[in-house]
Amino acid sequence: MRPQNTGWSVGLDIGGTKTLAVLLDPTGAPGDQLRLPTERGAEAVVDTAATAAADLLARADLHADQLTGIGIGLPGIVDPTTGRVEHAVNLGIATGIPLAERVAEAVHRRLNGRGGAAPVPVRVENDLNAAALGAAHLRGPGSGDLAFLALGTGLAAGLVLDGRLRRGAGGAAGEIGHLVYQPGGRPCPCGQRGCLEQYASGSALLAAWPGPGDRPAPVALFESADAGDPAAVTIRTEFAEAVATAVRVLLLTTDVAQVVIGGGVSELGSPLVDLVRARLDHAARESRFLASMRMAERVDLAPRGVPVGAVGAALVGRKES
Structure with missing residues (x-):
């Protein structure tokens, strides 16, 4: 039987390898989920x-x-007003395309008469911004100030301040991965040296600890460190310190109530966040100012089992951004 209620929305989190989709019911609760491989190129992404x-x-x-x-929600330069997307390199989209319009048309064709004379509205947002919205939503009331720190191929954050996205004047708010962490350090594709992203990201871990091919680099590193490998212990500690620095930057510049860690590296779970909290506590023991901010208590992991980015995208779809 056809449901009579309205107010549903669909959220899509389109990444370089997979597309995660979720249905949000009228109350905002996540429902059915779907995962599909992402194919490169504008036509494939739309399809x-x-x-x-x-x-x-x-x-x-x-x-x-x-x-x-x-x-x-997707990576690249996204214009939420016009629905255009460009420089989504991981998706094979270089030149700007009206993605929202094209997806709306494609969905309308596929529905084959399942109601609606006009295409369903489609809205786009940067994937980190969508993830920040999703994380705040899933944490429930009182999560109006939050940073979503993504530890993936790169390092960046999405910001929700006073319950609203903060994109910045040029859309670069939260790009803390390109703050210089080690002056004169490792080269970064952005043209600088020593960027935080080169020390606190999945790519940084892969470069430092390639590990066996059958397991992700973060998993292999943490296992080796747990087994007592001195080199692995050093690399893990340095990585945790770099992530803790990213957390401190976010808390000191935005004073959000919570920093939620997500992205591929966050799949490590509690061992990761425990190490980051330990590094924050260590710094707090040497600074009464940092101790007063209780930073370790304000760090958590993104919820598991729910595609945070897709949930945030569904909120974008219902104009809650």
Whole structure:
């Protein structure tokens, strides 16, 4: 039987290797989820997004006129006002395309008469911003000030301040990965040397500890450190210190209530956040000022089992950004 209520939304988190989709019910609770491989190129991205959205609607027996919108979070330069996306290098999109418009048209074609004379509204947002919205939403009331710190290929943060996204004048708010951490240190693709991203990211760990090919570098490193390998212990400690620095930067510049760690490296779980908290506590023992900020208590991991970025994208789809 067709549900009579309205106010549903679909969120899509489109990454370089996978597309995660989630259905958000009218109360804001996540429902059905879907995972598809991401294919490179504008046409493939549009097709995957439309397929994921249409499949979720079909599973829930929902019609287009029951949706408030579809939201998409993805990397690159995103214009939330026009729906254009460019320089999404990991997706094979270089020149600007009206992604929101094209996905709306593709979804409309796929629905095959499942209600709605006009295309469902589609809105786009940077993936980190969407993840920050999703993390705040999933943490519940009182999470209006939050930073989502993504430890992935790079290092950056999405910011929710006073309950709203803070993109910055040029959309670069939260790009703390390109703060110089070690002057004259490792070269960064941005043209600087010693950027924090080169010490506190998944790529940094892979470079420092390639490990065996059958396990991700972070997992291999932590296992070797737990087994007592001195080199692994040193690298792990240096990595935790760099991540702790990223947390301190966010707390000292924005004073958010919570820094939520996400991204691929966060799959390490409690061992990662415990080490970061330990480094923050160590710094606090040497500074009464830092101790007063209780930084270690303000760090947590993104919730597991729910695609945070897709949830945030669904909120974008219903204009809650």
